[in-house]
Amino acid sequence: xxxxxxxxxxxxxxxxxxxxxxxxxxxxxxxxxxxxxxxxxxxxxxxxxxxxxxxxxxxxxxxxxxxxxxxxxxxxxxxxxxxxxxxxxxxxxxxxxxxxxxxxxxxxxxxxxxxxxxxxxxxx
Numbered sequence: 256x257x258x259x260x261x262x263x264x265x266x267x268x269x270x271x272x273x274x275x276x277x278x279x280x281x282x283x284x285x286x287x288x289x290x291x292x293x294x295x296x297x298x299x300x301x302x303x304x305x306x307x308x309x310x311x312x313x314x315x316x317x318x319x320x321x322x323x324x325x326x327x328x329x330x331x332x333x334x335x336x337x338x339x340x341x342x343x344x345x346x347x348x349x350x351x352x353x354x355x356x357x358x359x360x361x362x363x364x365x366x367x368x369x370x371x372x373x374x375x376x377x378x379x
Contacts, residue, residue, distance in 0.1 A: 258361065259284045261368040263293075265376065275300065276372075278365050288350050293369055300369075302362045306346040321345060 260281035266274050278291040290305035310319040313327040313334065320327055323345060324334055352358040 256282050258282055258364045261364055263365070263369050263372045265369075265372060276369060278302070278369070280361065280365065290349075291365065293365065300366065302365050304348045304351040306348050308346055 258280050260279075262279045264277045264279075266276055273295050274292060275295055276293040277289075278293060279287060279289045280291065281287050288305065292303040292305075293300055294303050309322050311322050311334070312318065313320055313330060313332055315332040316327060316330040318327065318329040320329075320334060326333055352361055
């Protein structure tokens with residue numbers, strides 16, 4: 256499997272200083288992964304895979320609520336009794352590499368294109 260395209264969209268508005276860019280990658284000209292993020296941490300830049308907020312349905316009104324909610328945000332029913340509180344994560348990766356070699360390959364390709372885009376923006 257080969258990454259055939261990397262599109263980097265640098266963050267222009269600086270309301271979130273840690274988020275540097277959004278990225279879309281294409282594998283073998285046939286499979287796209289969107290909403291990858293380049294984030295700055297204390298250790299430097301890293302690539303964060305796309306994720307989705309984990310939700311659970313309210314037993315009373317059936318509306319979706321974040322798993323950490325104590326009360327339903329729509330009808331006010333207490334959710335503690337219905338939703339397990341042993342969720343340690345509020346978000347779960349939608350797509351992610353399953354081995355270190357693939358993770359490194361994706362990271363390196365994204366960072367190479369990110370550096371290229373930053374250089375092009377400085378020239379223009």
